[in-house]
Amino acid sequence: MILDAARAAISRLFSREFRSVFFKTLGLTLLVLVGVWLGTKELFEYFALPWFDAFFPDMPSWLGWLSFVAAIAAGLGLAAGLALLIAPVTAVIAGLFLDDVAEVVEKEDYPQDPPGKALPLGAAIATSIKFFGVVILGNIIALLLLLVPGVNILAFFLVNGYLLGREFFEFAAMRFRSEADAKALRRRHAGTIFLAGLVIAGFLAVPILNLLTPLFAAAMMVHLHKLISQEDAARATRGVELRG
16 A cells, blocks of 8 residues: 555656656745755844954955955854755645645546545644644654764654644644544544655655655655545445445
């Protein structure tokens, strides 16, 4: 079931509709990061450099290049820091477009089924922020566990597998169910969803490719929710037939 869902998600990953969502997400991500970089750079030059000059008022003029070097170093350090934020920020912005991904999968792969209901804008923003928190929290925990020999890689997969599997499955399920029903369904199939989360964590661990993680995870969990729902319905039907 998990492999079927993963294969189906990958087959859609580079389709025209998914590429459109990805380029919108990546474009907005770069705009946000460039804006943060320019804003922080201006704040540094406005506040830090005058303080530097005031702190060393008698500094020879030929040492003024230190201010310039400090500004360059700060700019490079900020750029490096923002580069590490590309994946989490992409996850935030992609959260706003996950319903678009789900709609494509449902329309193209399950045309006979009624379509899911998109989350309201407020809920979509809340979900996007929650995805960001999950990615950040998972990686902070994994980073802390890097200090513990023998469990670092395992910790990365276990933490991210659980968190990503839970959040993305509930997103897919809530297009068809209430939040309470989605959580109950996730608990009933916790093992399957955790294993699916490990697949997503593996995807997240691949540089560059990890920018596509939200799209892959959303598509995969739409498929997994469909498969689980079909399995539950078939099991319920068999139960009714046996009781009859």
